[in-house]
Amino acid sequence: MIRYWVNRVQCQWNSTYRFYSTSTLGGKNDYPSYQIHKPVMYREVLQRLKVQPGSIIVDCTFGLGGHTRNILESCKSCYVIAIDRDPEVFDLTKDLRKQYSDRLITLPGQFSQLGSLLRENRLNNLKISGILFDYGCSSYQIDSPHRGFSFKKELEGPLDMRMNSHSSSSLTAFQVINSFSESELRDIFYFLGEEKHTKMVTREILRIRQIAPIQTTSELVKIIESQIPYPAASKSISRIFRAIRMYVNDEIQEIEKGLKEAELVLEPNGHLVTISFHSIEDRIVKKFLQSTCTPSKFMDIDEYPQYPHDEFKPSFEIDEFPQPLLPTTEEIEWNSRSASAILRSAKRTSAPPLGQYLKD
Ligand SMILES: C[S@@+](CC[C@H](N)C(=O)[O-])C[C@H]1O[C@@H](n2cnc3c(N)ncnc32)[C@H](O)[C@@H]1O
Structure with a gap:
């Protein structure tokens, strides 16, 4: 088991990074006040999800609903399906869920099971126009001593760390x-x-x-x-x-599977947006997008006779630059936890999904 993890991480080792910052996205006075969890890069997320009337967005990491709330508020006739593996968040977001009960569905579960979660809830025929992953733990989880995520003395707790x-x-x-x-x-x-x-x-x-x-x-x-x-x-x-x-929390496997599920579920022209907080998470997303945006560079078609075309066609394309996008200095001042955020985004094409052909 440990060997499996080690191999997975080693495979992602050799990546190079180019970072950009979005210094034009407004000043700190534009940042709203959030009680517990401040959603990271929320303006950039909205901009890249391209929410429109009738859009159905899946927020795969609901947490305390910061991004979900912004999406719902940004467009009065869009819908959100929100998923989280932490059952505690659903009690904590009762008010939000009540306020938007006509446009918000919440599903407890893991995003690696996205397709089956939608099927089990008879939501699999919906046209999903955007998927968001905001990886890692929420501030609520980190700041709750009983969860054991924090190393701070004042937040001492049992060694648990399960999401x-x-x-x-x-x-x-x-x-x-x-x-x-x-x-x-x-x-x-x-x-x-x-x-x-x-x-x-x-x-x-x-x-x-x-x-x-x-x-x-x-x-x-x-x-x-x-x-x-x-x-x-x-x-x-x-x-x-x-x-x-x-x-x-088996996070590497979750991220890898979650991206493949997102590829299966997103409709053509739908937008994928990810926010990573450290290089291991970001390497997985970067590798996935490199392979799905330029598959002929990374995969040999001769190995996959079952693929329905003569050559691999990109299942995603990068339609927004810069990539990746980093938080502004104003946002970091407002929310120091955003400092390490790395946002990537891509648009689903109409080509067949490539996830099943990607080597782990
Ligand atoms: C950074 S927080 C998200 C915060 C949220 N976007 C907000 O604005 O309030 C990450 C959340 O994703 C959840 N999560 C992490 N991995 C998950 C997985 N594999 N499946 C479902 N939820 C997951 C965590 O329980 C946590 O609540």
Whole structure:
């Protein structure tokens, strides 16, 4: 299992990046006040989803509904189907769901199952004109101590980190930290956290857990701090926490499958918009878009006799530049959590989907 993850991340290793910023999108005074979660790059998201009267948009990462609300408010006759794997968000967004009950459908579930979620709810015949992925955790999840996502002392909690904490069958951070082998932990920290100081930290985890199980986020932070001197420790703590979260929630696989599902579900001329928060997430999206926008460069048609044409046709095209798009300095001042956001977008063509031919 660990090997599988490592291979997936290694495959995405060799990418180059070109970043742009959208400095013309307005000043900080235009940013509305949100109670808990400030939606990241919300103007850019609206601009690239191209919402019109009658549009049906799937928000695959509903969270506290920041983007969903903006989409619904941007056009009085559009619709949103909103998905989230965290059952807690649906209670927290009761007011929003009530306010827009005629134009908003919420579905608990994982976006890797997008097609079947739509089928099970008899929504699969709808023409989907836009799909949004805003990856990672919401501020609510990070700031809730009982979820165990945060490494901050004042937010100490159990080592959990499941996005769906109601699922009794899923793996927790506690199980990873207290039962995985030294080499498994090192691989997770290195490949999913891009953390270099793995040897000392994993050895110390193994030593401490022989005395008693490591129970809380603060205990894990102390172990990392004891092995890595400051200032390097701060970055290592953040990387190791992110790596465990990604492993616990199977995030790489979710993103890869989610993109392929989006390709199947989007109607021709429909818009895909993604927001990533670190290079591993962004590499997956970038690789997917490179392959689907210029398939002949990345795939050999002779290997796929079942493809219905003589040559691969792009299933997406880039219709908006710059790519990728970064938040403005004004937005970063307004919401520091947007600082690492990377937005990409593309338009679905009418060509057959390519997801099934893409190599993992
Ligand atoms: C960054 S937050 C989204 C915030 C939201 N866009 C807003 O404006 O309030 C990411 C959300 O996606 C959810 N999520 C992450 N991975 C998911 C997956 N594979 N399937 C469904 N939901 C997922 C998380 O539970 C979290 O609520």
